[in-house]
Structure formats: structure tokens, C-alpha cells
Amino acid sequence: MAETRNEALAAWLERHGMSARELADAVNDAVRDLTGRVGTTSERTVFRWLSGENQWPQERQRRALETVTGLAVRVLGFVPRGKTKTSLPPAALPEDPDVIRRRFCGAATGTAVAVAFPHIASPNSRPQRVGTSDVIRLRDSVETLVQLDAERGGRTALERTALAGADEALGLQHRTVTQRVRQRLYAVASDFVSTAAWSMIDAGYLDTAGKHLDRALTLAGMSQDPDMTMQVWNLRAMLARQRRDFGEAVAAAEAAQATTIARRSPLHASLAHARAAISRAHAGDRRAALHSLGRAEDALDRADASAPRPSWIAFYGPAELHSLTAIVQDLVGDPAQAEAASYRALGALPDTYRRNRAHTTARLALAQLHQGDVEQACATSADVFEIMAGDPLPGRMRQLLGDFHRDLITLAPPRVAHEWTDRYRTEWSIA
Structure with missing residues (x-):
């Protein structure tokens, strides 16, 4: 044979x-x-x-x-x-992410770490020599947290669990490790802390997120891992945009573009250019924003969609770029293009990206509202609450719906705005 x-x-x-x-x-x-x-x-x-x-x-x-x-x-x-x-008989499939989500969400705060990191529970049972298998187990735990984030969005419980993972990775440094394994443990620790930072950005705790990113960047530097460095600058751009510091957002996006991994990988380059496009659109630079968006599209066309990728950038692809395109087009004053891009994003998003689907749906409602289609926009915004039913809305999503509400007051008859507020006040305002 x-x-x-x-x-x-x-x-x-x-x-x-x-x-x-x-x-x-x-x-x-x-x-x-x-x-x-x-x-x-x-x-x-x-x-x-x-x-x-x-x-x-x-x-x-x-x-x-x-x-x-x-x-x-x-x-x-x-x-x-x-x-x-x-x-051969079919291989056993990985555990259903929804089962993981329910188990995690049902865990009390004190046991959440043990759920996501069962190997942490008995440190004395681990051999003193640390190797690649330890790094792999920790990376798998990061991926579990990424799945949970895609389902529910940012939460303080997820942040605490991620920070516990970082502590575990750094604690292993005190055992016998090779230089290669040591650097990988720093990279995993940076990944965990970045995951905690992203959770806080999504939840709306921006000062806490900033402190986590400072630490994550230090760990990424110690790991000498350009992928982790790019992740931190990507999150820095998002954090600065949430703070409405658009100059810093552009600078962070440019720093992401300058990383070794972005110069080498079209996928990473595409995300860096897309992040720059949003930052420049928020800063009011239409021409530069559309230019960056075009570069993001060109780079993604060159990326190998079948190639393995780190868990932190697994979300990025055609669906996410369509979603980011919708934001840029709406900001530069073309809500019809934004609406079309939102529909393309929703058509391409995997079912597991529940939080992203809700967020893109809210952007779709804004684009419809900005075209004067008030009735359709209100109906679309209602879908956000349906998609996230059973979980409180993350802070970033509540902020986006706040933008929708303010524009609704400006663009719609008072009766419509009051009806929307009365209907969704509880779901929208809950922390």
C-alpha cells in the first residue's frame, strides 16, 4: 500500500x-x-x-x-x-461547546477555575519537569475560554479564570524547563492575560482591561512570540477606540501592522489593516479608512483559509471582515453599503459566534436607522435580545444599543423612541 x-x-x-x-x-x-x-x-x-x-x-x-x-x-x-x-468507525467528536458553556456557567465563582483547568487542582501530583505537554494543556484551556467568550461575551468570571491560567503558566517556570518551553509558557501566559483583557473590554471595564494589556505586552515580549505581540496591539486598538482616543487607536493598529507576524501572514495583516480602517473612520478620515479597508480585503484574499491558526484570531475571516466593513461604511456616511455588508456578515457567521452575531445585528439596525427605515431598524434591534436570550448583554453591546437609542431619539418620532425604550429597558440596561 x-x-x-x-x-x-x-x-x-x-x-x-x-x-x-x-x-x-x-x-x-x-x-x-x-x-x-x-x-x-x-x-x-x-x-x-x-x-x-x-x-x-x-x-x-x-x-x-x-x-x-x-x-x-x-x-x-x-x-x-x-x-x-x-x-474505521467515526472518531469521537470534541465535546459540544454548549455543554462546556453550561458547565462553566453553572459553576460557582470558586470552582470556575477547576472546571476550565482541571489539571491545576493537584499541583503536587505533577512531575517536577515541565515539558511541551504542559504547554499544550494550557493552550487547550485558552481555547475553551475563547469558545465561552464567543457564546456569552465578556464576564468577570471568565477574566478570573483566564488570570488563574496565566498564574499556572508562570508558576510552572519555577520547575525544570528548557529555554524553549520557558518562552512558550510566557506566550501562553500572555494569551491568558490578553483573553482576560478582551473579556474586560467587551464587558466595559476599560481601566482594568488596560492594566491587563500592559502585563500581556510584557509577557509577549519575554516570550519573543510575534503572534502574541500582534494580539496585544490589536486589543490596544480596540480599547483605545472604546475610550474614543482615536489617535491612539490608529497608532496601535499601525503597531499591529508592523509586527513580524503581520508582515509574514496575510491573515494577520488583513486584521491589522481592518482595525486601522475602523480607527481612521472614527477619526473622520474617510479616504484613509477606505484605503485601509481595501488593503484588508486584498490581504484576506491572499490568506490560506485552511491553514491552522491560533485560537485568538480564529474569529477572523470573511464574516468578520464584512462586519468590520459595515462599521466603516456606516461611519463614513454610506449606511446602504453598511447594511449590505452586515447581511453578508450574518450570512457567513458560524452559529457558534453568538455574541458576534448579536453585535452585527445591532450594527445592521443602526445602518437601517441611518437610512430612515425606522420600523425595520426597531424590528432588527429586537433580534439582538432574542439572540442573547438567557444571558445579560455585555457592556460593549449595551453601549452599541445606547448609540442606537440616541440616534432613534434624533431620527424617529418621539412615540417610537419611547415605545422602544419601554419595551427593552430591562434587557438593555441590566449590567
């Missing part, structure tokens, strides 16, 4: 930024934990797995791989001898 490259394992390695040597080391560590003796997996062994030359590792290696990655070996692309991939 011809050898077939193991694309699933290759994608997992790329997604986690791991080399073949690092995976071999992590597997050997896991074998030691399982058997009491360090494994003998070599870099060459991993290359054989990737090439398809070895499609079914030894049992102890299979168990170690599952320990390191948290995935079944069949999900990682391995095939038992005498079998084909098409003859």
Missing part, C-alpha cells in the same frame, strides 16, 4: 507550533509518566509518522500521543494495520 502523508498530525503540529523534535520529547515524557521509564521516540520516528511510513505506532507511543494531545490516535490520522481510514 502506498504511503500517505499524515495530514491530521501535521496540522496538529502546525496549529500548536511544535517541531518533530518537541513532539518526540513530549511523547517520551508521557511514556515516562505512564511506565516509569523514559520513552525512546526519536525525531526520525515522528518524521516516519508524518510521512505515513509508520501508520500505527507502538502501544505505549499511542497512549502517550493521546496523553500529549488529548485526542484519540485515529483522530490524529493513524490507522491500525490492515485497516483503511474509510473502514
